[in-house]
Amino acid sequence: MRSLKICLVLLLIMLALIPLTGTAQVPGSRNLRQGDRGDDVSEVQRRLSRWGYFNGPVNGVFGPQTLVAIRLFQQRNGLPVTGIVAERTFAALGITIRSVQQAQVNKTAAVTPVNSVSPNDRHLLARAVYSEARGEPFEGQVAVAAVILNRVRSPIFPTTISGVIFQPLAFTAVADGQFYLTPNEEAYRAAQLAVNGWDPSGGALYYFNPQTATSAWIWSRPYIKSIGRHRFCR
Amino acid sequence: MRRVPWIAVALLAIVAASLYWGFSQMRLKNQFLTRLENTYQRAFHELSFNMGAIDSELAKATVTSTPEQAMIRLSAVWRQAYAAQEKIGQIPLGVVELQSTERFLARLGDAVLSIASTGVLPNEQERDMLEQLRAQARELSNSLIALQASVLGNNLRWTTLEVQTLNDTAPRDSQVMGQFRLVEDQVQQFPEVSFGEHVNVAKPPAIAVTAEPITAEAAMEKAREFVVDLGADLQVISQEEVIEAEVPHYTFTFAHPAGNNRRITVEVVRNGGRVFQMFNERTPSQPILSIADAQQRAEQYVAAKGIDSVVLLGVEEWGDSAVFTFCHEENGMLFYPDLLRVRISQDNGEILSYEGNGYTMYHRKRGNFPEGLTGAEAAKRLNNSLTVVGTSQRVVIFDRRGVEVMCWEFAVQRGNENFLIYINALNGREENIVRLDARPMPTIPAWTTFR
Numbered sequence: 001m002r003s004l005k006i007c008l009v010l011l012l013i014m015l016a017l018i019p020l021t022g023t024a025q026v027p028g029s030r031n032l033r034q035g036d037r038g039d040d041v042s043e044v045q046r047r048l049s050r051w052g053y054f055n056g057p058v059n060g061v062f063g064p065q066t067l068v069a070i071r072l073f074q075q076r077n078g079l080p081v082t083g084i085v086a087e088r089t090f091a092a093l094g095i096t097i098r099s100v101q102q103a104q105v106n107k108t109a110a111v112t113p114v115n116s117v118s119p120n121d122r123h124l125l126a127r128a129v130y131s132e133a134r135g136e137p138f139e140g141q142v143a144v145a146a147v148i149l150n151r152v153r154s155p156i157f158p159t160t161i162s163g164v165i166f167q168p169l170a171f172t173a174v175a176d177g178q179f180y181l182t183p184n185e186e187a188y189r190a191a192q193l194a195v196n197g198w199d200p201s202g203g204a205l206y207y208f209n210p211q212t213a214t215s216a217w218i219w220s221r222p223y224i225k226s227i228g229r230h231r232f233c234r
Numbered sequence: 235m236r237r238v239p240w241i242a243v244a245l246l247a248i249v250a251a252s253l254y255w256g257f258s259q260m261r262l263k264n265q266f267l268t269r270l271e272n273t274y275q276r277a278f279h280e281l282s283f284n285m286g287a288i289d290s291e292l293a294k295a296t297v298t299s300t301p302e303q304a305m306i307r308l309s310a311v312w313r314q315a316y317a318a319q320e321k322i323g324q325i326p327l328g329v330v331e332l333q334s335t336e337r338f339l340a341r342l343g344d345a346v347l348s349i350a351s352t353g354v355l356p357n358e359q360e361r362d363m364l365e366q367l368r369a370q371a372r373e374l375s376n377s378l379i380a381l382q383a384s385v386l387g388n389n390l391r392w393t394t395l396e397v398q399t400l401n402d403t404a405p406r407d408s409q410v411m412g413q414f415r416l417v418e419d420q421v422q423q424f425p426e427v428s429f430g431e432h433v434n435v436a437k438p439p440a441i442a443v444t445a446e447p448i449t450a451e452a453a454m455e456k457a458r459e460f461v462v463d464l465g466a467d468l469q470v471i472s473q474e475e476v477i478e479a480e481v482p483h484y485t486f487t488f489a490h491p492a493g494n495n496r497r498i499t500v501e502v503v504r505n506g507g508r509v510f511q512m513f514n515e516r517t518p519s520q521p522i523l524s525i526a527d528a529q530q531r532a533e534q535y536v537a538a539k540g541i542d543s544v545v546l547l548g549v550e551e552w553g554d555s556a557v558f559t560f561c562h563e564e565n566g567m568l569f570y571p572d573l574l575r576v577r578i579s580q581d582n583g584e585i586l587s588y589e590g591n592g593y594t595m596y597h598r599k600r601g602n603f604p605e606g607l608t609g610a611e612a613a614k615r616l617n618n619s620l621t622v623v624g625t626s627q628r629v630v631i632f633d634r635r636g637v638e639v640m641c642w643e644f645a646v647q648r649g650n651e652n653f654l655i656y657i658n659a660l661n662g663r664e665e666n667i668v669r670l671d672a673r674p675m676p677t678i679p680a681w682t683t684f685r
Contacts, residue, residue, distance in 0.1 A: 051522055077526060094525030094551060107654065108548030108559045111570045111592075138515040139499055155340030156333040158323035159316075168274070168326035169399055185517070189552075196550065196557055196575055198511060198589045200499070202479025215328075215402055224478045225485065234478060 032085040036062040044085055047093050048073060117195045121161045125149075125191035128165050130183030131173035133190075133230070140228040141187060143201035145194035147232070150205055157205070201225070204232035267393055274392035277324035282382045284318035285375040288342070292368040295346075301355050308350035315343035326392055328399030330414045334421040335374070341429065342367055348432040348634075363427055370424045377417045384410055431635075440595040443481070445506030450475060453484040453507055457500035460509040460539065464498060464584075465491035475504070481595070483510065490514065503594055509539075510594040513587050518554040521580035525549060525556055531583040532558040532576045541574070541593070555579045555586055562597055568629040571596040571638060603630075603640050606659035612642035615657050615664065620646040631656055633665050641665050 032041060041060045048054035053076075054069035067083050074081045077092045085093075117125075125145050133144040151157035151164045158164050165174060173179050201207070202224040209229050213219075221233035288311055295307035319339045322332055345367070349360050356364060384390075390410050398405070405411070448456075450473065461468065468488035476483050482504040490496035501511040523531070529546065536544060544560040545568065555577055562572035573592030578585060609626050616622070622644050629643045641656040652670040657663070 047524075051524055052520075073524075077524060092524055092526040094549070094556075108550065111547065111559065111561065111573055137497070139513050142513075155319075156336040158320060163320065163323055167323045168396060169328050175400070189515075192552070193577075193587060193589075196559075196577075196589065197573075197591060198513075198575075198587060199591070200501070200511065200513070202476050202481070202483070204479075215399075222478050225474060225476045 032062055034062050034064070034067050034083070041066070043095065044070075044093060047095070117161070122188070122191050122195060124161055124165055125194070126183040126187045127179055127181070128171065128174070129190050130187035131178040131181055132171055133228075134184070134187065136228040136230065138186065138190060139200040140230055141190035142193050142198055143204070143227050143230070143232060144207065145191045146199035146201045147204050147207055149194055150199070150201070150203060154205060200227060201232045204234060206233040207231060208233075271391055271393045274325055274396075277321045278385065278392065279382060281318055281321035281325070282375075282378040284314045284321060285371065285378050287314040288318065289368065289371045289375045292346075292364060292371055295356070296361060296364050296368065299355070301353060304355055305350050305353065308346045312343045312347045312350065315339045315346070319343075326396040326399065327414070328395065330411055330418070332414070332418055334418055338370070338374070338421050338424065342371065345427075345429050345432045359430060360432070363429065363432070366425075366427045370421075370427070373420060373424075374417065377413075377420060381410065381413045381417065384413055440481075441506050441508075441598055443505060447482075447504050448502075448507040450484055453502040453504070454486060456502050456507050456509060457484070457486040457488075460500055460512060461488065461498055461514070463535075463538065464514065468498065471497065477504075481510065481591075506594075508590070508594040509588070510590050511588065512585075514585060515587065516579075518579040518581045518586070521554050523578075523580040523583055525551060525580075528556050528578040528580050528583065529558060531578050531585075532556075532560075535576055535578075535585055536560060536574070541590075544572075544574070552577075554581070562593070566627060567603070567640075568627065568643070569597070569600075570629055570631045600630075604660065606640060607642065607657075607662060609642055612657040612659060612662065613644065615662050616644060616646065616655060620644075620648050620653075620655075623647050623652070628659060629656070631666060633658075639665060 030040070032044060037060055039060060041062045042058050045054055045056070045058040045060070045066060048066070048069045049056075049058060051073075053073045054066065056063070056065040056069075070085060070089070071081050071083050073079075073092070074083075074089060079088055079092060082089075125148060128148060129141050129145050133141045136144075148161065148164050152159060152161055158167055165171065165179075169175065171179070204224050206218065206221050207230045208215075208218045210231055211229065218233070224232045224234060226232070291307050291310040291314065295304055295311065298304050298307060316339075319336055322336055322339075345363065349356055349364070388410060454470070454473065458468065468491065471487040471489055472485075473487070474485045476485055484502045484504060486500045486502070488498040488500070490498050496516060497513075499511075499513040500509055502508070503510050529549065533546070541560075543563050545563045547559045547561055547568075549559075550557040557575055557577045559573065559575050561574070562569040571592055574590035575588070576585060577587045609628075613622060613626065624645050626642055626644045628640060630638050630640050633639045640659045642659050644655045644657070646653050646655055654666075654668040654670065655664065656666040656668075658665050
């Protein structure tokens with residue numbers, strides 16, 4: 001009786017390990033069909049379930065449920081209904097095919113207005129936006145992020161995002177520690193849009209809140225426009 | 235036997251404890267203040283060192299007779315100029331502006347790097363330029379040395395000044411601040427150095443500056459037309475003419491027909507009347523459209539705005555929406571300056587925002603480009619350890635000085651790293667190298683936790 005229990009436990013452990021044995025495949029590096037396992041299958045399942053084609057568990061196993069979902073996806077998107085995930089289906093799923101010959105190079109990197117904005121820099125930007133401009137209209141938040149990026153580009157300010165943000169006396173929310181609050185999703189969106197080139201501030205290098213600004217000097221900057229409670233200046 | 239006054243003892247103990255606590259807090263505060271002061275002092279004194287080094291390295295560069303020495307010295311100048319700029323950004327200067335000084339350092343750095351990159355000894359004209367720059371750098375360095383002496387002599391504390399600036403009680407006429415202003419004035423009075431080829435020129439005449447200005451009424455029509463697919467006859471909430479902006483424009487705010495206080499903002503360039511930015515922000519709900527569907531919407535949208543012959547350069551996926559980047563294409567040639575972006579929601583395919591700064595500023599009928607090198611000829615200029623991936627194509631980009639140049643664009647691979655390399659189609663010069671970072675772009679962990 002006890003040995004049966006042990007056997008059962010062992011069996012359960014082995015079953016639990018099966019999904020882990022799937023290979024760490026980069027999505028798009030091979031075609032997928034029923035029976036395949038791996039991270040690439042999970043990625044396809046994630047996307048299918050996000051768009052409502054797939055209700056099963058995201059487990060990295062290409063089973064019958066995944067097959068049905070793929071066929072439905074292909075049918076609805078005007079693709080040949082093969083049940084196999086290959087080049088065109090990957091593309092329709094938004095998965096870039098990474099094999100050398102078929103590489104569809106994403107060229108946005110070549111034309112991004114501010115180069116090398118890493119995810120961590122975006123995080124810093126989002127924190128600055130949240131601490132300086134939460135509660136402002138969305139454009140006002142994008143504008144604050146844009147001012148930081150305008151400063152990075154300007155020869156009269158530091159040349160990195162962190163250099164600009166941490167410049168002494170530059171931002172009150174950095175000085176008083178609000179910068180260390182956790183930003184909300186809106187702040188991330190605003191930062192992300194600014195990184196992509198949106199700038200509602202009209203190329204501003206400064207902004208201030210007339211209600212709370214303590215420095216008389218800031219009023220001497222040429223005024224561009226107001227968004228929410230902030231005045232943006234050159 | 236007298237009773238021990240326990241209450242008095244307890245009070246005394248409390249007073250003693252709080253005195254001790256207060257004292258240690260004060261000591262801690264002073265320690266931190268001193269540490270902060272030290273970082274400021276370090277930046278300030280290093281700034282003076284960097285300026286001195288610029289002067290001395292420039293001097294060496296003008297007396298050397300070998301290209302190697304010239305290159306080493308000029309690179310050192312560039313490095314010191316960059317460092318000096320950084321130090322200025324680390325001192326709490328507050329109301330003192332050192333803009334001219336920073337601009338001087340930036341241009342000095344650009345110019346010497348450009349001369350260094352020629353790989354040969356500076357010619358006569360370049361030597362002249364270096365001499366002039368050197369004289370100016372020397373003046374600046376002397377002023378900073380005097381300022382340093384004054385900071386040391388008066389025992390100026392940057393932290394005190396910082397606190398005063400925050401409370402707006404900073405003495406505007408203190409000796410040190412006065413001296414800083416003198417430095418800035420001095421730089422402003424430097425005679426103009428002619429940098430020739432060696433410094434950035436302005437970007438090409440932008441349409442948005444040279445075209446005929448339009449009236450507010452005409453601009454409003456353009457704005458309405460641009461958002462007509464969100465609703466006809468939208469109610470205007472506000473309008474403003476923004477003259478001081480980099481690109482003078484009109485901003486119109488409309489009420490979104492869906493209500494809920496939603497706003498649509500459209501910005502129309504005053505000169506020429508192109509729409510260059512639009513916001514229709516909201517948080518998309520559960521995404522149902524695939525990226526391919528969203529792309530189709532983006533393409534339809536752009537076409538409906540009368541923007542034809544553009545091609546998709548790339549997609550940035552946000553999970554619930556996607557940003558599509560397009561640029562102008564003509565005869566198989568891509569014009570990277572003429573750039574526009576559209577963000578499409580993946581729940582109902584609505585446009586969330588539009589950005590056409592590049593397209594608005596630079597898209598125009600350009601003259602014919604000369605034939606230039608063939609792709610095969612240009613490919614010979616590539617580093618021979620590279621594998622060219624896919625097809626190469628002719629593109630127009632801004633070069634380092636901000637001038638439009640025609641290049642061959644090669645997507646190349648070495649090991650598991652990908653690059654884009656730009657070879658000038660007229661003279662074969664390698665104009666730019668872009669590394670395509672394979673790390674996923676916008677995976678901000680917090681995004682998922684907010685849902």
